[in-house]
Amino acid sequence: MKLKKPNWSLISIAVFLSFVLGLSVGPVPISFFEMSSTDRVILFNLRLPRSLSAFFVGGGLALAGAIFQGLFRNPLADSYLLGVSSGASLGAASAVVLGLASPVASFAAISFFAFLGSLMALGVVFYLGQRNGGFSIFRLLLSGLGVGLFLSSLVAILMLMAGEELKSLIFFFLGGFASSSWDTTWASLGLVPLAVIIACYFAPELNVLLLGEETARSSGIRTDRIQLLYATLAALLTSISVSVAGLIGFVGLIVPHMIRLIFGADHRTLFPLTFFSGGVFLVLCDTAARIIIAPAELPVGIVTSLLGVPIFLYLIGKEPGDYTF
Amino acid sequence: MNRRIAIQAQELSFNYENERILTNISFSIGAGELVALIGPNGSGKTTLLRILLGHLRPSAGEVLLDNRRMQVYAPKQRAKTISYVSQQIGVNFPLTAFELVSLGRFPHASRFRFSTADTSSVTKALDATGALHLSKRNFTTLSGGEQQKVLIARALAQSARILLLDEPTVHLDLYHQLQILSALKRQCVEQQTTVLTVLHDVNLISLFADKALLLGSGQLRACGAVAEVITERNIKELFGVDMKAVEDPETGLRFFIPRDPFRSTIEQT
Numbered sequence: 001m002k003l004k005k006p007n008w009s010l011i012s013i014a015v016f017l018s019f020v021l022g023l024s025v026g027p028v029p030i031s032f033f034e035m036s037s038t039d040r041v042i043l044f045n046l047r048l049p050r051s052l053s054a055f056f057v058g059g060g061l062a063l064a065g066a067i068f069q070g071l072f073r074n075p076l077a078d079s080y081l082l083g084v085s086s087g088a089s090l091g092a093a094s095a096v097v098l099g100l101a102s103p104v105a106s107f108a109a110i111s112f113f114a115f116l117g118s119l120m121a122l123g124v125v126f127y128l129g130q131r132n133g134g135f136s137i138f139r140l141l142l143s144g145l146g147v148g149l150f151l152s153s154l155v156a157i158l159m160l161m162a163g164e165e166l167k168s169l170i171f172f173f174l175g176g177f178a179s180s181s182w183d184t185t186w187a188s189l190g191l192v193p194l195a196v197i198i199a200c201y202f203a204p205e206l207n208v209l210l211l212g213e214e215t216a217r218s219s220g221i222r223t224d225r226i227q228l229l230y231a232t233l234a235a236l237l238t239s240i241s242v243s244v245a246g247l248i249g250f251v252g253l254i255v256p257h258m259i260r261l262i263f264g265a266d267h268r269t270l271f272p273l274t275f276f277s278g279g280v281f282l283v284l285c286d287t288a289a290r291i292i293i294a295p296a297e298l299p300v301g302i303v304t305s306l307l308g309v310p311i312f313l314y315l316i317g318k319e320p321g322d323y324t325f
Numbered sequence: 326m327n328r329r330i331a332i333q334a335q336e337l338s339f340n341y342e343n344e345r346i347l348t349n350i351s352f353s354i355g356a357g358e359l360v361a362l363i364g365p366n367g368s369g370k371t372t373l374l375r376i377l378l379g380h381l382r383p384s385a386g387e388v389l390l391d392n393r394r395m396q397v398y399a400p401k402q403r404a405k406t407i408s409y410v411s412q413q414i415g416v417n418f419p420l421t422a423f424e425l426v427s428l429g430r431f432p433h434a435s436r437f438r439f440s441t442a443d444t445s446s447v448t449k450a451l452d453a454t455g456a457l458h459l460s461k462r463n464f465t466t467l468s469g470g471e472q473q474k475v476l477i478a479r480a481l482a483q484s485a486r487i488l489l490l491d492e493p494t495v496h497l498d499l500y501h502q503l504q505i506l507s508a509l510k511r512q513c514v515e516q517q518t519t520v521l522t523v524l525h526d527v528n529l530i531s532l533f534a535d536k537a538l539l540l541g542s543g544q545l546r547a548c549g550a551v552a553e554v555i556t557e558r559n560i561k562e563l564f565g566v567d568m569k570a571v572e573d574p575e576t577g578l579r580f581f582i583p584r585d586p587f588r589s590t591i592e593q594t
Contacts, residue, residue, distance in 0.1 A: 073417055204436055208428045210418060211479075214411040217380050219483065220404030220432040265418035268437065 006269055011276050015055075018283040022051035025287050027295055045182070053180040054286040054300070055279035056188040057241040058251055062278020063199060064237040065252015066259075066270055067230050070206045072129075072140055075257065076315055079238040080249035081141060082125050083148030084118045088235075088242035089172040090151045091117020093158045096168055107184055107243065114239035121147055122235050174299040175246020177286050184244050191240055195233050196275050202226060203267035210265070248282070248301045250308020255281055257311065328355030330392060331487050331519035332377060337386035339372055339543075346372050347543045350386070354536070356486070357517040359510055361530040361551070364540030365564055370523050373540065374489050377521070379403050390487065404432040408483035410476055410490040416464055422475045423460040426451055429482030450481035454508045470501030477505065481512065488512070490522040494529065502526075506533045527555055527568070528580050539563055552579060 024030065026047060030039045061079060068077035068084075079085045095113035125147050129140035152173075159169045171179070205226045209216045213223045241248065255278040256270065263269055282300070285307075289298040332354040339347040347369045354360050364370050375381040377388055379395050388395040390406050398406065408429070416425070427434075429450065430443045451457040456474040459467060464475060473493060480488055488509075494502040510533050512518045521538075524530050530537055530551055537554050539547040541563050547554040560568050560581065568581040 073415075075417055201436070204431060204434075208431050210416060210420070211425070211428060212411060212414045214375075214380070215409065215414065215479075217400075218378050218404060218407070218409035218411075218489075219429070220399075220401035222400055260419060264424070265420050266424060 006263055006273055011273070014280050015276060018280040018287075019051055019055070022054065022283045022287050023047045025290055049182045049185040050177045050180040050286070051283055053185045053188060053244050054177050054283045056185075056192045057177075057245045057248065058255075058282020058285075059275040059279035060188065060192045060195070060237040061241045061248060061251040062255035062274045062281070063196060063252075063271060064234040064241070066256035066267070066274045067199060067206075067234040067237075068252065069256055070210060070267055071227060071230050071234070073210055073212075074140060075260075076141055076253070076312070077144075078250065078252040079118075079234065079241075080247065080252065081148070081312075082144035083121045083146070083151060084125070084144075084235060084238050085242055085247050085249070086148040086151035086155070087121025088114040088118040088239040089247055090155050090158075091115065091120075091239065092172050092243055093155050093169050097158050097162055107187060111187060111239060111243040114243045115236060117151075118235040118239045118242070119232070121151060122231055126231075172242065172246045175242070175248050175301050176289065176297065176299045177245055178297055180244065188240050188244055192237065195237050196271070199230070199233055200268065200271045202229065203271055206230060206267045246299075246301065248304055250304045250312065251278055251282060253315075254304075254308050254311050257315065328357065330354070331356040331358075331390070332521065333389040333392070334377070335387045335389070337373070337376060337383045337388070339369075339376060339381065340384045341372075345543060347376075347383075350540075350545045352538060352545060352548045354519055354521060356519050357513050358535045359513045359520045359522070359533060360536045360538060361522060361524040361534040362538045362540060363524060363527070363530065363555075363563075364546075368540045369543040370540055371491060374409075374491055374521075374523070378407060378409055378489060401432040404483060404485065406485050407487040407489065408480040408485040410480045410488070410493055412491045412495065414476070418465075420464050421460065422451070422456060422462055422464055422467070422478075423447060425464050425475055426478045426482050429479040432483065446484060447478075447482050450478040451475070453481055453512060454478045455504060470497045470504075473497060473501065473505060474508075477508070481518075486517070487519045487521070490520070492523045492525065494524065494526070502529065509533070527560060530555055531578050531580055555579070555581075557581075 023043060024032070026042070028042055030043060035043070065078040068079065068082060069075050091113035092110045095110045125140070125144050128143035128147070131139060155169070155173065159166055162169050205221050208219050208221055209223065209226065216223050256274050259270055259273045259277060263273060285303045286300050289300045289303050292298055330353050334350055334352050337347055337350040338345070350373065362370055362373070372381065376383050379388070379398065390398065426447045427439065427443070430439070430446060434440065434443045448457065451460060454474040454477050456471065456478050459471055459475060464472065467475065477490070477493060493505055497505070506529060509520050509522070513520055524534070534551050536549060537551050538545060539554055539559060546563060547559055557568060557570050560566065566586055567584040569584060570579050570581055572579055
């Protein structure tokens with residue numbers, strides 16, 4: 001097995017280029033060299049927060065996926081497939097319907113409820129996916145899909161009850177960055193990097209946990225604390241992403257899978273690489289979503305699903321069988 | 326021989342949901358000994374290992390590691406004293422054998438820098454189990470025997486003076502069984518590591534172990550030198566099977582030939 005060493009200057013260039021692309025594509029052509037005042041408004045108040053949001057949501061979702069995969073020792077885990085995103089969208093939708101901070105529910109209240117929703121969904125999936133102290137790959141996935149479908153139905157009921165706020169609820173189903181502004185970008189700018197740093201700091205513990213709880217405990221790790229910490233981090237990243245951009249699936253599946261193929265499974269490199277690549281990936285997907293049926297826009301979740309489902313099916317085909325460990 | 330005591334169990338009992346799993350177990354193991362733990366399925370072997378590792382708290386009694394009570398050890402400190410090889414585990418991610426063994430350095434290594442001392446411990450551990458040539462291979466592509474060598478190397482890289490193993494030879498072919506046990510034996514003799522391992526094969530116990538602990542329905546049935554406790558009578562009592570003892574003229578060791586317990590019923594029909 002030959003693994004590449006990450007090349008950080010190449011990664012910075014990729015991040016930079018994705019932003020150049022994300023900032024230059026749109027209905028109004030903008031020249032970076034001769035900017036009018038409207039160009040400046042479009043660039044700094046519309047496209048920049050949009051690209052930054054896409055970057056942090058993509059990075060956050062990819063990292064959440066990598067965390068779930070490490071936590072469940074299962075390369076198929078992802079916020080969307082585990083139903084955690086649906087939990088977050090139910091939380092966010094209830095915040096809107098309950099009229100918290102009415103007339104327009106504030107972003108903080110929405111994120112907080114999304115966080116509670118995602119924790120609840122994760123708790124249920126954790127409980128259902130477990131048997132004899134181990135997580136079976138398919139039991140976990142089926143529990144996640146079941147919980148996700150159930151919670152999405154609840155969101156649908158809320159939508160029918162919502163009346164006037166229907167439009168803002170639909171957002172939590174079919175997400176996107178069309179309405180991104182600085183108000184929603186600040187939150188992800190602050191919280192996501194913090195979560196990334198904490199996740200990277202405890203990466204050695206999660207590495208040992210890949211060998212199972214017994215081995216990790218005998219290596220001097222307080223496994224329950226580490227598991228709780230990472231579950232909370234992944235739920236937090238998922239709920240921020242859902243609050244900013246609604247449901248976006250498969251980013252957490254595709255990106256860590258690719259990174260692992262090239263750079264290996266060590267979480268100390270996997271986590272930072274996954275974060276940056278996830279960010280670049282979603283900025284590119286969001287740009288594609290604006291181009292494909294221009295002048296209209298596709299929800300970015302549709303672009304990620306179109307790319308993600310084939311990879312997901314390929315990974316399922318590769319699974320040797322339903323074993324617990 | 327006057328050995329330093331590495332593990333001491335004092336009147337250990339363990340209850341789980343009003344059920345008695347272990348009753349009043351006391352024994353001591355000297356430093357550098359290779360001790361086999363043998364008993365029928367469900368006799369409480371794994372529970373006993375978990376208590377000795379400090380993962381389970383006994384309902385009564387106490388464990389001393391290196392003459393210090395289990396409770397005084399912080400988790401990382403405990404990991405530097407006692408390491409563990411669990412029953413075989415599946416790893417779903419692409420880790421090389423070297424990376425996997427490096428994980429054993431967790432209680433010693435700094436968070437983000439792997440020192441040259443760490444690297445040499447890993448290399449030494451891989452060498453000790455005869456797995457050094459596998460260093461760069463992906464763990465998931467190794468055979469069962471090769472994987473087990475790597476997993477034991479991981480525990481050795483933890484540089485603990487005591488090593489516990491749960492059925493390290495299960496699912497392995499004869500060659501790998503012998504290779505793994507002789508690597509453990511060498512570790513005991515050369516490094517003064519204390520090894521306690523669950524083993525089901527009485528002949529392997531005769532060949533490699535210094536002492537044996539016999540566990541039956543949660544009680545210690547016998548504990549002592551292999552020649553004294555692995556006997557026809559004890560095997561019959563513990564497992565309900567007849568085995569005939571034969572002495573190997575070359576080594577003077579006692580080996581056991583099983584008798585088919587169903588033979589009489591087959592002959593009748």
